[in-house]
Amino acid sequence: MVEGDDGLWIYGVRPAAIADVGATLLETFTNFKQRYKLLLFDIAEESKTFEEFKKETERFFYELDDEQENRWMAAVQAIRSGEVVPGEPFSKLPRIPPERRPAQITVECLSDESRPFKPADNAIDTYMIPMAA
Numbered sequence: 001m002v003e004g005d006d007g008l009w010i011y012g013v014r015p016a017a018i019a020d021v022g023a024t025l026l027e028t029f030t031n032f033k034q035r036y037k038l039l040l041f042d043i044a045e046e047s048k049t050f051e052e053f054k055k056e057t058e059r060f061f062y063e064l065d066d067e068q069e070n071r072w073m074a075a076v077q078a079i080r081s082g083e084v085v086p087g088e089p090f091s092k093l094p095r096i097p098p099e100r101r102p103a104q105i106t107v108e109c110l111s112d113e114s115r116p117f118k119p120a121d122n123a124i125d126t127y128m129i130p131m132a133a
Contacts, residue, residue: 003029012036013072014103016065025089037124044119053108087127 002009008025010032018036022028040057047053076098078084085091090125111117 001025003092010073011065011068011096013065013068015039015061016063016068017060034124037122041119044122047119050109050111054109057107058105069093 002011004021007021007023008028009021010028011033015036017104018032018035018039020028022031022126039060043056043060044053047056073082079086086093
């Protein structure tokens, strides 16, 4: 995540081909998550078979952006060395070394003859912030 003139930006590392912006941490993360889902929905819509969907999803996820990969590794080293100490809410998150949990994706077919899924079944999440009483 990077602070820019127009808000906070999240740049994907894996997948690398997406980015989004927001005014707050929560808005930025939500926008990024929605963009990610919409891209997966687009892949589903364009794929003729599940195998084609799986192949394109894996290609998209594992496609590298050297600049973002290098920024990610620099951030990991800065946090490990204590040069950077994450503020809240990040300071409260559990720390798991990326070597123990590498970025990966699994694409599984959940359709069967009794319940075939179609791209038209995809629906984007809707979020609402409650108004003060």
